Amino acid sequence: MLFALxxxxxxxxxxxPCKGAIIACKKDESLSVALVxxxxxxxxxxEAAPSSVRSRIHIVEAAEVIGMGDNPSAxxxxxxxxxxxxxxxxxxxxEAIGCISAGNTGAIVAxxxxxxxxxxxxxxxxxxxxxxxxxxxxxxxxxxATVRCKALNLYQFARMGAIYMSSLTGxxxxxxxxxxxxxxxxxxxxxxxxxxxxLLGSDLNFGGFVEGKDVPVGNTDVVVCDGFTGNALIKFGExxxxxxxxxxxxxxxxxxxxxxGALLMMPTLxxxxxRFEYEENGGSPLLGVDGIVVKAHGNSRxxxxxxALHVASGFARLRGTDLVKESLxx
Amino acid sequence: MLFALxxxxxxxxxxxPCKGAIIACKKDESLSVALVxxxxxxxxxxEAAPSSVRSRIHIVEAAEVIGMGDNPSAxxxxxxxxxxxxxxxxxxxxEAIGCISAGNTGAIVAxxxxxxxxxxxxxxxxxxxxxxxxxxxxxxxxxxATVRCKALNLYQFARMGAIYMSSLTGxxxxxxxxxxxxxxxxxxxxxxxxxxxxLLGSDLNFGGFVEGKDVPVGNTDVVVCDGFTGNALIKFGExxxxxxxxxxxxxxxxxxxxxxGALLMMPTLxxxxxRFEYEENGGSPLLGVDGIVVKAHGNSRxxxxxxALHVASGFARLRGTDLVKESLxx
Numbered sequence: 001m002l003f004a005l006x007x008x009x010x011x012x013x014x015x016x017p018c019k020g021a022i023i024a025c026k027k028d029e030s031l032s033v034a035l036v037x038x039x040x041x042x043x044x045x046x047e048a049a050p051s052s053v054r055s056r057i058h059i060v061e062a063a064e065v066i067g068m069g070d071n072p073s074a075x076x077x078x079x080x081x082x083x084x085x086x087x088x089x090x091x092x093x094x095e096a097i098g099c100i101s102a103g104n105t106g107a108i109v110a111x112x113x114x115x116x117x118x119x120x121x122x123x124x125x126x127x128x129x130x131x132x133x134x135x136x137x138x139x140x141x142x143x144x145a146t147v148r149c150k151a152l153n154l155y156q157f158a159r160m161g162a163i164y165m166s167s168l169t170g171x172x173x174x175x176x177x178x179x180x181x182x183x184x185x186x187x188x189x190x191x192x193x194x195x196x197x198x199l200l201g202s203d204l205n206f207g208g209f210v211e212g213k214d215v216p217v218g219n220t221d222v223v224v225c226d227g228f229t230g231n232a233l234i235k236f237g238e239x240x241x242x243x244x245x246x247x248x249x250x251x252x253x254x255x256x257x258x259x260x261g262a263l264l265m266m267p268t269l270x271x272x273x274x275r276f277e278y279e280e281n282g283g284s285p286l287l288g289v290d291g292i293v294v295k296a297h298g299n300s301r302x303x304x305x306x307x308a309l310h311v312a313s314g315f316a317r318l319r320g321t322d323l324v325k326e327s328l329x330x
Numbered sequence: 331m332l333f334a335l336x337x338x339x340x341x342x343x344x345x346x347p348c349k350g351a352i353i354a355c356k357k358d359e360s361l362s363v364a365l366v367x368x369x370x371x372x373x374x375x376x377e378a379a380p381s382s383v384r385s386r387i388h389i390v391e392a393a394e395v396i397g398m399g400d401n402p403s404a405x406x407x408x409x410x411x412x413x414x415x416x417x418x419x420x421x422x423x424x425e426a427i428g429c430i431s432a433g434n435t436g437a438i439v440a441x442x443x444x445x446x447x448x449x450x451x452x453x454x455x456x457x458x459x460x461x462x463x464x465x466x467x468x469x470x471x472x473x474x475a476t477v478r479c480k481a482l483n484l485y486q487f488a489r490m491g492a493i494y495m496s497s498l499t500g501x502x503x504x505x506x507x508x509x510x511x512x513x514x515x516x517x518x519x520x521x522x523x524x525x526x527x528x529l530l531g532s533d534l535n536f537g538g539f540v541e542g543k544d545v546p547v548g549n550t551d552v553v554v555c556d557g558f559t560g561n562a563l564i565k566f567g568e569x570x571x572x573x574x575x576x577x578x579x580x581x582x583x584x585x586x587x588x589x590x591g592a593l594l595m596m597p598t599l600x601x602x603x604x605r606f607e608y609e610e611n612g613g614s615p616l617l618g619v620d621g622i623v624v625k626a627h628g629n630s631r632x633x634x635x636x637x638a639l640h641v642a643s644g645f646a647r648l649r650g651t652d653l654v655k656e657s658l659x660x
Contacts, residue, residue, distance in 0.1 A: 132573075133573065134573050134576055148519050181557065181562065188477075211561075213569035216569040216572070217572075217573070228511050228519065229558070229562055231511040231512070231541075231542065232509070232541075233566050235541050236542035236546070237542075237566065237570060238543045239544065239545055242543070242547075243463065244602070246464055247464065251598045252598060255598070258595050258597060258598040260591070261591040261593065261594025261596075262594075262598075264588055264591025264594070265592055268582060268585070268591075268592075272574070272578065272581055
């Protein structure tokens with residue numbers, strides 16, 4: 001199984017993506033990775049790879065890079081030699097089964113639609129993020145691919161999210177919730193009400209509305225919302241995480257006993273923090289495009305990239321894209 | 331200054347609202363409170379009040395209660411003898427300068443519009459919540475009064491929020507941000523773009539878009555969004571708080587050193603948790619109605635109710651409602 005990895009995307013490019021590919025190939029012998037990017041920058045990492053991996057990684061030259069500040073659609077159209085675009089072309093031509101990037105989110109979404117192409121019958125793609133919760137991981141989508149949605153978009157996100165969660169966790173018939181501003185049936189707006197009716201009439205394991213405080217509890221496998229709301233939630237969650245860390249740090253300053261306490265608690269705090277790390281979660285699939293496209297967090301280190309490759313290969317092995325297509329035909 | 335307090339609203343009614351009124355009156359000698367609710371239930375608390383306070387609290391009988399599960403508008407219309415409705419009638423008749431309730435949020439919003447009435451020129455009210463951040467408190471509105479907004483609503487929220495923050499913190503010309511799914515100008519939807527243009531053209535200290543992760547940083551005094559988004563954010567924040575508490579508890583189980591660590595850190599953790607408590611923050615004003623209406627959190631204890639009364643009296647002292655009216659005339 002060959003995956004195209006945009007090694008020029010993200011804050012730690014190209015070192016961490018290259019190292020991540022090697023970690024992933026070590027773990028999974030069926031995996032091959034095309035490192036797409038600037039040859040000279042990549043070669044040292046390829047040469048450093050152990051022999052068990054060496055034959056399964058190769059470089060695909062890309063002379064351009066789409067930066068974090070570039071306009072998504074415009075750069076995807078104009079930078080035809082960019083690493084992200086070439087990685088996506090490899091998916092379109094079926095040379096690669098999927099592609100992974102830690103780069104510009106908007107460009108990944110734009111490329112998913114413009115280059116890889118949507119699955120027939122899917123109006124808009126949804127970017128899904130596995131988020132930590134008390135009981136299990138919850139898949140939240142959309143987190144920014146489709147800012148405002150029609151009811152049909154939300155409905156399709158639910159279908160695709162359920163299929164993806166099945167492949168990720170092995171859960172049969174995952175539970176699906178529709179995000180709203182309260183759990184009562186009268187909540188939401190017109191679009192949300194209409195989506196609720198569609199979901200109630202479907203064969204999905206739909207449990208009704210889910211509100212903000214329920215998401216971290218994790219009673220629901222898949223939570224569906226529009227891209228504006230999902231984006232607001234995950235970014236607010238990140239911000240709260242930083243706030244708590246900074247508050248603890250500033251409160252501990254110059255205090256001896258609490259500092260000793262913090263040291264003793266460190267293993268617990270680290271274990272907890274790990275649940276909130278993208279490293280463990282492995283990346284966000286762009287669902288609804290005709291091939292596997294996984295976005296890794298911009299600050300991903302090697303383990304996170306390896307995780308994203310693992311997630312992508314798992315979805316490929318379960319024929320995730322085909323399952324979405326078959327589900328639409330039913 | 332007389333305020334009407336709905337003592338039947340909230341999880342801890344009537345004990346905590348009654349006690350809260352006494353605390354507030356002790357602190358502020360200019361304050362009088364009408365305890366609106368069922369006489370027999372309230373009397374013991376009034377009798378227990380110290381003599382310095384006794385003359386400034388009195389009971390206003392209300393035979394009905396609007397429950398947390400009641401339909402907001404319907405119950406506000408039909409339960410004419412409910413404590414919340416009577417408290418609001420007292421504001422409309424100018425008998426009381428404002429009212430406070432920890433009860434059904436939807437009913438408070440409905441009553442604000444139906445009973446107290448909107449300020450002329452304000453299309454929709456906004457419920458504002460002071461939320462903790464690293465640098466200072468940020469006022470977020472709307473958090474649920476107006477689920478979906480027009481640009482004009484968002485613009486009016488910004489004006490009213492700025493006036494309220496001035497009265498709450500003494501900040502002159504508070505900074506205002508418009509919540510969006512990213513900080514770049516191209517983000518948002520049509521409504522948000524239009525509101526941005528209106529804010530840019532105003533005399534407000536408008537700093538552009540604010541995204542989810544910026545909110546807890548607290549660089550902005552007032553952050554404006556529609557009620558759906560604001561509701562999603564504050565409830566998600568509550569949920570994360572519970573998740574973190576539960577995770578720490580479960581991680582600490584049976585582990586000796588980390589538990590000792592937690593004990594040593596307790597003062598720090600408690601101080602931090604206090605920043606996230608509604609107790610300290612004192613309630614959410616419903617802005618845009620022609621009188622002072624403050625909602626306290628449903629689980630408020632006495633200190634939180636006292637805080638809400640304090641916030642309400644501060645806004646009254648600064649003639650907040652008049653300032654909003656004058657600002658609209660300009």
